[in-house]
Amino acid sequence: MALKVDCFMYGCVGITRIRVSELSFKKDLRKLSNWECNCGVLGERVIIHVEDGKPLKAVTSSKPDHGGNSLKEYSAFHNDLNNLPKPLSASDLSSSRNDGSKLRVAYQGVPGSYSEDAALIAYPDCETFPCDGFEAAFKAVELMLVDRAVIPIENTVGGSLHRNYDLLLRHRLHIVGEVQLGVNHCLMALPGVRKEDLKRVLSHPQALDQCESTLSKLGLVRINTDDTAGAAQMVASQHARDTGAVASVRAAAIYGLDILEERIQDDDDNITRYIMLAREPNIPRTDRPHKTSIVFSLDEGSGVLFKALAVFALRDINLTKIESRPQRKRPLRIIDDSNKGGAKYFDYLFYIDFQASMAEPQAQSALGHLQEFASFLRVLGCYPMDTMPH
Known part of the structure; x- marks a missing residue:
């Protein structure tokens, strides 16, 4: 029997169904991006009341230099650390925007963070926030203050960043790209300071864990900070000559610190995958390898997860990632399978990345098949694959 394929390219499936044959793909893409899900899984979108505040100031950056330790364009930053842009908080967000021609990209952290490196690789001529x-x-x-956000989603050593998976569901943004960034953790300190002078080291807890062997040999006390570049900023601003930081090459250049040793991480194959988020989805193409990210939940039934994964195997679609997260709104499912009361089970959301473009019929067919036993389904994005770490 022929499968009736519905088009749910960039929204939730299960409420409104639009036949592929009835759509002009490019013309109706905007309609598809605005679909909402009423399945009871996704929480209501938060309405943000923006307070008047200071206009955002762009941080113009250049492409990171991965070949050496000195970056002349940042050499003046450390002369007055107060000139560095202050990170935006949710309460600082203003309706002001820069109408310049450059793409504006938001990232978590302070200048010199690995996330900013990823942003500059993805968009070399962008302004970073x-x-x-x-x-x-x-x-x-969401508030149109920037055009993109660059968010880490997983690391080969630390695993998935579950907080960001939850935020993908809470916010109606689309994944439009990815970057795989090789991590180069550097031990740095104020000019003239030697390794032997250090008593403690600052960095993000994950970075400190990834450099366990080197830091243990040096006998340094480890102190956690919010991010790696922030640790370099603290060492520079406090003029702490007995304190080092673990951060990137660019962070050392920005804050005027000397690199005492590069690549101090225990695992050389330390790679972080970042995703790029935008308000509007990409138009799927087939001219290069694409990846599609989805999230779904399943109805109760024997072997239902096996059936969900089989829809891809039956069409020779390669799954590159699967992640499960308990549903926050409905964490437990009660099943009354005996006269003694109901059994309680976790109710999960499944995040899957598969190697296919939504412009390909087999990808649409697979999601049409998955819809038959999924209580909730949303396409998070279809985007070109990054096949080589930078």
Whole structure:
């Protein structure tokens, strides 16, 4: 029997269904991006009341230099650290915007963070905007203060960033790209300071964990900070000659610190994957390898997860990632399978990345099949794959 394929390219499936044959793909893409889900899984979209505040100031950056330690264009920053842009918080977001021609990209952290490196690789001529948290970066895109947000989603050593998976559901943004960034953790300190002079080291807890062997040999006390570049900023601003930081090459250049040792991470193959978020989805193409990210939940039934994954295997679609997260709004499912009362089980959301473009019929067919036993389904984005780490 022929499968009736519905088109749910960029929205939730299960409420309104539009036949592929009835759509002009490019013309109706905007309609599809505005679909909402009433399945009871996705929480209501938060209405943000923007207070009047200071206009955002762009941080113009250049493409990161991965070949050496000195970046002349940042050499003046450390002379007056107060001139550095302050990270945006949710309460700072203003309706003011820069109408310049450059793409504006938000990231979590302060100048010199790995997220800013990823932004400059993805968009070399962009203006970067630091934010004090991941949610502030999401909101900056939603409020049209910036054009993109660059968000880390997983690391080969630390695993998935579950907080950002939750934010993908809370905010109606679309994944439009990805960047795989190789991590180069550097031990740095004020000019003239030697390794032997250090007593403590600052950095993000994940970075400190990834450099366990080197830091243990040096006998340094480890102190957690919000991000790696923030640690370099603290060492520079406090003129702490007995304190080092673990951060990137660019962070050392920006804050005027000397690199005492590069690549101090325990695992050389330390790569972080970042995703790019936008208000509007990409138009799927087939001229290069694409990846599609979806999230769904399943009705109760024997072997239902197996059936969900089989829809891709039956069409020779390669799954590159699967992640499960308990549903926040409905964490437990009660099943009355005996006379003694109901059994309680976690109710999950499943995040899947698969290697296919939504412009390909087999991808649409697979999601049409998945819809038959999914209680909720949303396409998070279809975007070109990044096949090589930078």
